[in-house]
Amino acid sequence: MAVQKLSRLAERVVPVEDGAEAFVEMLNANRVDYLFLNPGTDTYPIQEAMAKFQHLGRQAPQAVLCLHEMVAGSAAHGHFMVSGHPQAVLVHVDVGTQNLGCVVHNAQRGRAGVVICAGRTPYTFEGERRGGRSSAIHWFQEQYNQAGIVHDYVKWDYELRCTESMPHAVQRAFQMAEADPPGPVYLTLPREVLMEPMKEVRVLPPERYGPAAAPQADPQRLAEAARLLVAADNPLIIVAAAGRKPAGMAGLVQLAELLAIPVVETRDRVNFPTDHDLYLGT
Numbered sequence: 001m002a003v004q005k006l007s008r009l010a011e012r013v014v015p016v017e018d019g020a021e022a023f024v025e026m027l028n029a030n031r032v033d034y035l036f037l038n039p040g041t042d043t044y045p046i047q048e049a050m051a052k053f054q055h056l057g058r059q060a061p062q063a064v065l066c067l068h069e070m071v072a073g074s075a076a077h078g079h080f081m082v083s084g085h086p087q088a089v090l091v092h093v094d095v096g097t098q099n100l101g102c103v104v105h106n107a108q109r110g111r112a113g114v115v116i117c118a119g120r121t122p123y124t125f126e127g128e129r130r131g132g133r134s135s136a137i138h139w140f141q142e143q144y145n146q147a148g149i150v151h152d153y154v155k156w157d158y159e160l161r162c163t164e165s166m167p168h169a170v171q172r173a174f175q176m177a178e179a180d181p182p183g184p185v186y187l188t189l190p191r192e193v194l195m196e197p198m199k200e201v202r203v204l205p206p207e208r209y210g211p212a213a214a215p216q217a218d219p220q221r222l223a224e225a226a227r228l229l230v231a232a233d234n235p236l237i238i239v240a241a242a243g244r245k246p247a248g249m250a251g252l253v254q255l256a257e258l259l260a261i262p263v264v265e266t267r268d269r270v271n272f273p274t275d276h277d278l279y280l281g282t
Contacts, residue, residue, distance in 0.1 A: 010205040019163045020045035020194040021052070022201035026170040028059050029203045032088045034079065035061040036072040038099075040092030041135060042119025045194040061088070069096055073103030077112040081244070086113035086177040093119045093141040097149050097186075104153040104184055110268060111244060113182035115173045120146065120159060120188040131195035150186050155179075157186040163196050171204045179211035229259055237263045243271035 012029075016022045023046060027035065039047060053060035066072035069091045076087035091097060097118050107114045121142045124132035133139070143149075147157040156176040160169050169187065177185045229235055237256060242248040249271055256263050256272070262280045263272045272279050 010208055012203040012205075013200050014203055016198050016201050018045065018049070018194065018198055019166060019196045020049040022163060022166045022198055023170065023189070023194065024049045024053060024060055025201055025203055026167065027061050027088055030171070030174045030206050031085055032061045034064050035088050035090055036064045036066055036076045036079075037090045038066050038069045038072050038092070038096060039090075040096055040119060041137065042092050042121070042189070042191050043090055045131070045191065046090060046189075069099035070101055070103050073100045073107065073114065073116070076114045077103065077107050077110065080112045080114060080182075081110075084245075086115055086174050086182070088115045088117060090117045091119075093121050094143045094146055094149070095141070097146065100150070104150050107184040108153045111181045111183055111241060113177040114184045115177050115187060116150070116154070116184055117187045117189055118146070120190040122191045124192055129192045129196070131191035131193075146188060147186055150184075153184065154186045155183045157188075159188040160190065160193050163193060163198050163201075166193075167202045167204045171206065171209045174206065175209060175211050180214040229261070235259065235261045237261050238265070239263060239271045240266045241268045241271070243269035 014025050016025060035046075035050070037043065037047070047063065050060045050063055064072075064075065066075065069089075072089050072091065076089045080087045089100075091100060097116075100116065104116070106112070121138050122131055122133045126132070145151075147159070151157065156173070158169055158173070160166065173185050173187045177183065237252070239252060242252050252263070252272055253276070255261070256276075256278045260278070262278045263276075264280045265271045265282055267282050
């Protein structure tokens with residue numbers, strides 16, 4: 001019981017009117033300043049929630065309208081590289097996800113923490129729930145396995161099935177996107193869930209439910225690597241992504257200068273100063 005009470009100390013309960021507003025509050029909690037958006041019939045509850053929040057002076061991400069999904073995904077990838085924080089993309093159902101194209105591959109191989117959110121064809125037919133099917137396109141867009149489009153490229157995928165799981169599902173998405181090595185995740189949002197009435201949402205603290213600390217190197221292995229480098233006749237450093245964190249680049253420069261080791265890289269990141277005497281190119 002003591003552990004359970006401790007885990008809830010930093011939680012907040014925020015008043016909301018529906019699932020879309022709860023989703024926006026979860027974006028706020030995870031420091032999402034921009035939502036890179038290509039809109040469709042399945043995303044408008046979130047757009048309406050953000051517009052409402054902005055009108056009322058409440059915190060909400062700024063919608064960045066992108067006329068093609070590839071632009072949205074690329075912008076989120078770039079912003080992650082600058083900010084270091086997972087970014088959110090919102091596209092629509094099957095063809096919206098397909099239009100992300102090689103952006104998903106780029107995020108996977110570039111280790112970009114991007115939370116890709118997509119609509120899901122409504123799953124009620126005759127008005128049983130708010131947000132049910134209301135257009136012929138909702139039949140055309142139903143797919144057997146929508147997440148399968150990106151399944152080989154993402155670290156994690158999930159379909160939000162009820163408002164009760166909103167806090168944990170969205171927080172898990174950001175946790176997985178940021179966990180080292182970072183990468184894209186995929187979360188589908190049925191319109192019925194986004195439009196389901198709610199009174200409040202539990203906002204989980206990202207500092208408690210964030211990613212685990214990155215693993216540390218074995219000191220004995222580091223000592224052995226140092227011995228091998230000192231004893232080597234012609235050592236060469238080949239690097240790809242060490243520069244994705246500023247400390248990685250600084251440490252690499254320090255090591256290269258200490259032992260006069262030349263550096264060759266693949267240009268996934270800026271890993272080493274190109275005007276340095278020890279830089280041998282790509």
